[in-house]
Amino acid sequence: MTLAGAKSDCLFCRVAAGEIPSTKVIETDDVLAFRDINPGAPQHVLVIPKHHVADSVADLRVADEGIAGLWASLLSVVQQVADSSPEFADGWRLVTNVGENGGQSVFHLHLHVLAGRRLTWPPG
Ligand code: 5GP
Numbered sequence: 850m851t852l853a854g855a856k857s858d859c860l861f862c863r864v865a866a867g868e869i870p871s872t873k874v875i876e877t878d879d880v881l882a883f884r885d886i887n888p889g890a891p892q893h894v895l896v897i898p899k900h901h902v903a904d905s906v907a908d909l910r911v912a913d914e915g916i917a918g919l920w921a922s923l924l925s926v927v928q929q930v931a932d933s934s935p936e937f938a939d940g941w942r943l944v945t946n947v948g949e950n951g952g953q954s955v956f957h958l959h960l961h962v963l964a965g966r967r968l969t970w971p972p973g
């Protein structure tokens with residue numbers, strides 16, 4: 850795995866590059882948080898590495914170079930998202946979908962941060 854690189858045919862690479870407009874919530878050097886276009890809750894934010902690090906979390910290996918730093922960066926932004934609105938005060942959910950059965954539709958590693966209503970469990 851390499852932490853560099855972009856896929857020109859990848860939707861979230863294009864969002865990260867600014868080619869597709871998004872509503873940004875947090876941006877750092879290596880991570881972007883933006884609002885989901887089809888929100889499943891009053892707060893629904895997607896957190897992505899700007900580079901196409903992996904198609905999903907299933908493609909990551911703990912031995913990969915830079916993985917610890919990447920996860921720390923993602924977690925830091927998730928926590929900043931959770932601090933960005935009072936709607937997170939009563940709780941929130943962090944989700945990453947993998948593959949067909951997981952309901953994944955965009956194959957660029959991303960985390961969903963959801964809040965603002967009582968979320969059901971188990972998910973559908
Ligand atoms: P997945 O289904 O892969 O876990 O999540 C992909 C998410 O990306 C979905 O919740 C979907 O609504 C969102 N999405 C798809 N296309 C776009 C887009 O062009 N802009 C934004 N902001 N979100 C998108």
Ligand code: ZN
Pocket residue numbers: 855856859860861862863900901956957
């Ligand atoms: Zn990508």
